[in-house]
Amino acid sequence: xxxxxxxxxxxxxxxxxxxxxxxxxxxxxxxxxxxxxxxxxxxxxxxxxxxxxxxxxxxxxxxxxxxxxxxxxxxxxxxxxxxxxxxxxxxxxxxxxxxxxxxxxxxxxxxxxxxxxxxxxxxxxxxxxxxxxxxxxxxxxxxxxxxxxxxxxxxxxxxxxxxxxxxxxxxxxxxxxxxxxxxxxxxxxxxxxxxxxxxxxxxxxxxxxxxxxxxxxxxxxxxxxxxxxxxxxxxxxxxxxxxxxxxxxxxxxxxxxxxxxxxxxxxxxxxxxxxxxxxxxxxxxxxxxxxxxxxxxxxxxxxxxxxxxxxxxxxxxxxxxxxxxxxxxxxxxxxxxxxxxxxxxxxxxxxxxxxxxxxxxxxxxxxxxxxxxxxxxxxxxxxxxxx
Numbered sequence: 001x002x003x004x005x006x007x008x009x010x011x012x013x014x015x016x017x018x019x020x021x022x023x024x025x026x027x028x029x030x031x032x033x034x035x036x037x038x039x040x041x042x043x044x045x046x047x048x049x050x051x052x053x054x055x056x057x058x059x060x061x062x063x064x065x066x067x068x069x070x071x072x073x074x075x076x077x078x079x080x081x082x083x084x085x086x087x088x089x090x091x092x093x094x095x096x097x098x099x100x101x102x103x104x105x106x107x108x109x110x111x112x113x114x115x116x117x118x119x120x121x122x123x124x125x126x127x128x129x130x131x132x133x134x135x136x137x138x139x140x141x142x143x144x145x146x147x148x149x150x151x152x153x154x155x156x157x158x159x160x161x162x163x164x165x166x167x168x169x170x171x172x173x174x175x176x177x178x179x180x181x182x183x184x185x186x187x188x189x190x191x192x193x194x195x196x197x198x199x200x201x202x203x204x205x206x207x208x209x210x211x212x213x214x215x216x217x218x219x220x221x222x223x224x225x226x227x228x229x230x231x232x233x234x235x236x237x238x239x240x241x242x243x244x245x246x247x248x249x250x251x252x253x254x255x256x257x258x259x260x261x262x263x264x265x266x267x268x269x270x271x272x273x274x275x276x277x278x279x280x281x282x283x284x285x286x287x288x289x290x291x292x293x294x295x296x297x298x299x300x301x302x303x304x305x306x307x308x309x310x311x312x313x314x315x316x317x318x319x320x321x322x323x324x325x326x327x328x329x330x331x332x333x334x335x336x337x338x339x340x341x342x343x344x345x346x347x348x349x350x351x352x353x354x355x356x357x358x359x360x361x362x363x364x365x366x367x368x369x370x371x372x373x374x375x376x377x378x379x380x381x382x383x384x385x386x387x
Contacts, residue, residue, distance in 0.1 A: 032072040035265040080269045089267050097263060103274045104161035104213050105263040106154060113177075113364040114155040115168040120177045120367045128369045129184035132359075135374050136190060138381040139357055145237040148185070148369075149230065149360040150178070151304035152196035152218060154211045156363060157203060178363040193233060195226045196363050212256050214264030214275040221250060223307040224282040231316060234356060240293035245315050247282040255279060259307045286315045294318055298351060300326060300373045301360030308360065323350065326371040347380050 082088040089097050096108035136146040155162060156178070178196060185192050199210040199222050210222035218226070224247040235242050256264075256279045264275045299305055299322045309322065313332045322330040329340045329350075351357065357377075361369050 032076065034072050034075060034268050076268050076270050079267060080271065083267070083269050097266060098163070098166060100161040100163060102161055102213075104154075104158060105216075105267070105275060106162060107216050107263070108166070110153040110155040110216070110364050111162055111166050113153065114159060114162070115166075116171040116174040116176060117168065119171075119174055120180070122175075122180050125177060125180050125367060126184050128367065129181060129188055129190060131374050131378065132185075132190045132369060133188040135357075135377055135381075138378065142381075144351070144354055145234065145356045146191055147230065147233060147237070147356065147358045148190055148192040149226070149301075149308075149358060150182070150192065150195050150366065151226075151302075151308075151360055151362045152199050152210075152222075153362060153364040154216060156196060157199055158211060176363075177366050181366050191233065191237065193226065193229050198226055198229060208250060208252070208280040209278060212260040212279055213277045214256060214262075214272065215260045216263050217259045217304050217307050219256075219260050219279065220258070220284075220307060220311065221247060221280040221282045224284065224311045227308065227311045227316070230312075230358070234295065238293065238295065238355065241289070241291065242295065243286050243288040243292050243316050245282075245311060246285040246287055250280045250282060252278050252280050255281075258310070282311070284311065284315070295355040296320070296353065297356045297358060298323070298354045299358045299360065300370055301358075302362055302365075302371075304362050305360045321350065323373060326373045326376075351377065351380075 079090050082090045083099075087099060089099055098106045098108050098111060100106050132146075132148055139146045156176075159167075182192075182194060195218070199218060202208065202210050202222065202225060208221055210218055210225075212219050217223075224245060227245050228247060231242050231244055254276050256276065260279060264272045294317055297317055297320045299309065299320060301308075301322065302325060305322060305324070309320070309332070313320070314335055319333050320331070322332075324330055331338050331340065359370050359373065
């Protein structure tokens with residue numbers, strides 16, 4: 001009997017060892033994708049040099065670790081176990097994710113900024129605003145309107161769900177960069193939309209959430225309400241009627257999608273009901289007339305711009321360009337998206353002929369307005385090559 005149990009144990013052990021190899025060969029279970037930092041190693045060529053120097057052995061070890069069967073299943077299972085049992089996040093990501101109270105997820109960088117770390121120099125922030133004002137004036141001389149949009153951070157709109165051990169209480173008396181910049185924007189007369197204030201007001205009214213539990217960006221409803229203000233402001237600047245996006249009535253369900261799930265996807269767990277919550281979906285109908293002005297707009301912005309433009313694309317305009325972090329040029333043209341590399345610094349393609357230039361910056365890095373675009377634009381506008 002003991003021998004039988006011994007052989008059964010050996011067979012089961014060998015079977016378990018062979019399961020990953022069988023999965024690699026036959027894929028009897030469907031592949032599961034992982035989000036975030038996913039390493040993929042390729043096999044190197046086997047030759048005398050790679051063998052005797054140990055390069056091939058190291059490479060094949062790394063390749064097997066990245067490609068063995070059931071890898072994604074085991075990773076998601078480990079992440080789920082750590083989430084349920086230890087309340088920990090073990091998924092490997094480029095950014096540090098914090099599990100907040102009531103399962104609100106945050107990126108640590110936004111919490112750090114909310115704690116006024118590091119404190120920004122007010123003179124440098126004032127200089128940034130002065131450059132915005134100069135750009136606004138220069139563009140106006142060329143019949144191009146300018147608008148600066150401040151997008152909110154989840155940490156500043158929902159600080160009550162941040163665990164206390166992540167908040168530096170002694171620094172809460174200090175002014176945030178956002179507070180200093182908005183004061184200077186008013187002082188210098190820069191055209192701007194304060195997305196932080198808009199969403200904070202909606203939150204305090206208590207009707208709808210403006211960030212989902214599992215998202216780092218404003219949700220689609222929050223972005224839509226900011227679009228309402230953007231359109232209203234542009235109509236005043238251009239002195240022309242434009243199409244309007246209708247945000248209400250709102251459909252509220254538990255079905256978060258797109259950027260409303262960007263953080264929960266990164267933690268790579270099997271079930272995310274605990275990170276789900278009531279999610280408002282704006283109506284997104286268009287209020288328009290045949291005489292409405294369809295502007296040609298250039299956007300410069302960060303990742304918060306994506307949600308904003310998903311609300312606006314095909315509704316407010318038919319064509320627009322986005323200089324994403326002033327590194328990539330992404331175009332929306334009559335419903336089609338494309339990305340063009342290598343011409344981010346092409347003035348004629350970027351600005352000439354535009355009706356409006358919109359710069360979006362999140363309040364968490366408002367000290368770096370435009371990501372270098374403003375300096376580039378002013379250099380061109382102040383040079384003889386443009387005049």
